[in-house]
Amino acid sequence: MTAPIEVPGLETAPPRRPLRQAWRSLLRDIPALISIVALILLALAALLAPVLAPHDPLRTYAEGLTDQGAPVAPGGGFPLGTDPNGRDVLSRLLYGARVSLTIGVFANGLATLVGVAVGITAGYFGGRVDTVVSRITDVVMSFPILLFCVALITVTGPSQRNVVLVIALIYWTYLARIIRGMVLSLREREFVTATRTLGVSTVRILFRHILPHLVPAIIVYATLGVASSILIESSLSFLGVGVPVPEASWGQMIDDGRKYYEAAPWLLFAPGVCLIVTVLAFNLAGDWLRDLLDPTAPERR
Amino acid sequence: MSALLDVEDLVVRFATPGGEHTAVRGVSFSVRAGERVGIVGESGSGKSVTAQAVLRLLGPAATVAGGAVRFDGRDVLAFDRGELRRWRGAQAAMVFQDPLSSLNPLVRIGRQVTETLREHLGLDRRAATAKAAELLASVGIPDAAARLREYPMTFSGGMRQRVAIAIAISCAPRLLIADEPTTALDVTVQAQVLDLMDGMTADLGTAVVLISHDLGVVSTFCDRVLVMYAGRVVESGTADQIVEDPRHPYTRALLASIPSLEGELPRRLPSIPGTPPQPGRAHTGCAFADRCPLAADVCRAEDPEPLELGDGRLAACHFADRSAG
Incomplete structure (x- = not known):
């Protein structure tokens, strides 16, 4: 290596275009494309709820109830009908999307961040850190989730923020467990030893060399977790410790609608379909993202 | 004559569920600057453990129970984390047996090469990339600049070992420990990789400790040879002395088990009867x-x-x- 070696192509090689690559792979994956469009529409619907909603979601309309006091079926002035309180279901769905998406994304995002950070630390360093973390997760996981949430929210008072925090407080343990186990085996792999023999710092090893191996698991868990978080919120609302009434959330609407299933099925179906679409869209988009980020996927070659 | 690496009476113990056992029982050797020392021995003779102990890579189950490791007069066993990080990669580096597992499959080759350069030589991204391309080209990888962007899976075994060698010597270390660097490769590729290591380390004046179970490989590559058996050095001398006039019966048996190229092959390849002592058994x-x-x-x-x-x-x-x- 005395004389510098001519390396052709170093300056002329085409730059990488990750965005273009993402777009191309999206065009090849129609379900993912639909999912992402659906998620964008959902987000827009939630953001623009005050503009889009035809009625006030909290108001009881006189014409929203029949003469017998039953909810009005879809059609006419109420596109998706009304609920037993004479409120417009479509408007409530739009406002409910704000609550459900916020909780799904934030509660779960927070849980993912904490879970990954704690899991990596416990798995890589092992020893006492690992023991402490593992026992904490044991304790949290040994409680029935709902009971634990109810207890915590009873203490802290029901509000959207508290629901987010409480769900995150429980869910990080699941991811931490999985990540810890993966890191435990990854740190014994030879490439980690090899990287250590090169004098690379621990932080770089964790984030540059180990984190990429965890991405598929994180994405799968995070997208599944969105669904679970929304469902937990609905259970909490059902028990009266979720998002305080009369504010709408999908879970709450489903639970209300259950009681009138035979007389007014739209009360159950409208929020139910929204929930299913959201959860499915998150999972399919997550699958696509996982494949996109996997450098060993054959499609990219 | 001052030694670059001085290992003195090294003892390594492993804690196992069945009690402690001693994998390395008082190994001493020294490596001068630019010298090539081979360590041969069969599986379990403690040769790899010795290398790992020198670079402080032993896992939590193993402890250095005695002895000293000095590099350039400094006590390696007393290095703190920062000193260890600055030393490894810059002064002492290692090439591993299996290039399929010693490169991270999910990190681009470019990053794996530049990381060390940036860490130890303080190069910026551009300079490190240029230097990395130069390094890959110098270990005989065609179209080096473009291949920096690729992942290890697109490289063959021999190519990966070339990359591993390029990474190991990227900061011109003074000591390179190669733990069975050719064992996982095809015989034809083995010779190329050894030639490459030979050329690169000769250019840089890097001392090499080559660990192998193949006395043939070691004796052609190295100046001096240590023969290890059951955690001890049983014989040491120059490569010529060891091959031509072995004094320890174990070395003689090892040499005798290399099949001759002349005449007909025996029906059964010669081997050493019996098995090495069980570790942990007194x-x-x-x-x-x-x-x-x-x-x-x-x-x-x-x-x-x-x-x-x-x-x-x-x-x-x-x-x-x-x-x-």
């Missing part, structure tokens, strides 16, 4: 006694001390002063 006397054609009562009673044979040769055998005959 034994008295010479560890090789049970397999040794020369074994006498004295061998089973006391463990032979290394015997100075002149010319810097050592052999740990009660009958080392007798030539093969």
Whole structure:
């Protein structure tokens, strides 16, 4: 290596275009494309709820109830009908999307961040850190989730923020467990030893060399977790410790609608379909993202 | 003459569920700057553990129970984390046996090469990338600049080992430890990779410790050879001395088990009868006694001390002063 070696192509090689690559792979994956469009529409619907909603979601309309006091079926002035309180279901769905998406994304995002950070630390360093973390997760996981949430929210008072925090407080343990186990085996792999023999710092090893191996698991868990978080919120609302009434959330609407299933099925179906679409869209988009980020996927070659 | 690496009476113990066992029992050797030392021995002889102990790579189950490792006069076993990080990669580096597992499959080759350069030489991204491309080209990887963007899976085994060597020597370390660097490769590729290591380390004046079970590889590549058996160095000397006039019966047996290229191959390849002593089982006397054609009562009673044979040769055998005959 005395004389510098001519390396052709170093300056002329085409730059990488990750965005273009993402777009191309999206065009090849129609379900993912639909999912992402659906998620964008959902987000827009939630953001623009005050503009889009035809009625006030909290108001009881006189014409929203029949003469017998039953909810009005879809059609006419109420596109998706009304609920037993004479409120417009479509408007409530739009406002409910704000609550459900916020909780799904934030509660779960927070849980993912904490879970990954704690899991990596416990798995890589092992020893006492690992023991402490593992026992904490044991304790949290040994409680029935709902009971634990109810207890915590009873203490802290029901509000959207508290629901987010409480769900995150429980869910990080699941991811931490999985990540810890993966890191435990990854740190014994030879490439980690090899990287250590090169004098690379621990932080770089964790984030540059180990984190990429965890991405598929994180994405799968995070997208599944969105669904679970929304469902937990609905259970909490059902028990009266979720998002305080009369504010709408999908879970709450489903639970209300259950009681009138035979007389007014739209009360159950409208929020139910929204929930299913959201959860499915998150999972399919997550699958696509996982494949996109996997450098060993054959499609990219 | 001052040594670059000085290992003195190194003892490594492993804690196992069945109790402690000693994998390395008092190994001493030194490596001068630019020198090539080979360590041969069969599986379990402690050669890899010795290398790992030198670079402080032993896992939590293993402890260095005694001895000293000095690099350029500094006590390696006393390095703190920062010193260790600055030392590894810059002064001492390692090439591993299996290039399929020693490169991170999910990190681009470019990053794996530039990381060390940036860490130790303080190069910025552009300079490190240019230097990385130059390094890959110098280890014979065609179209090096473009391949920096690729992942290890697009490289063949031999290519990956070339990359691993490029990474190891990227900061011009003064010591390179190669733990069976050619064992996982095809025979034809083995020779190329050894040639490459030969050329690169000769250019940089890097000392090499080559660990192998192949006495043929070691004796052609190295100046000096250590033969290890059951956690001890049983014989050491120059490569020529070891091959031409082995003094320890174990070395003789190793040499005898290399099939000759002349004449017809024997129906059964020659091998050394018996098995090495079980790790953890206490034994008295010479560890090789049970397999040794020369074994006498004295061998089973006391463990032979290394015997100075002149010319810097050592052999740990009660009958080392007798030539093969």
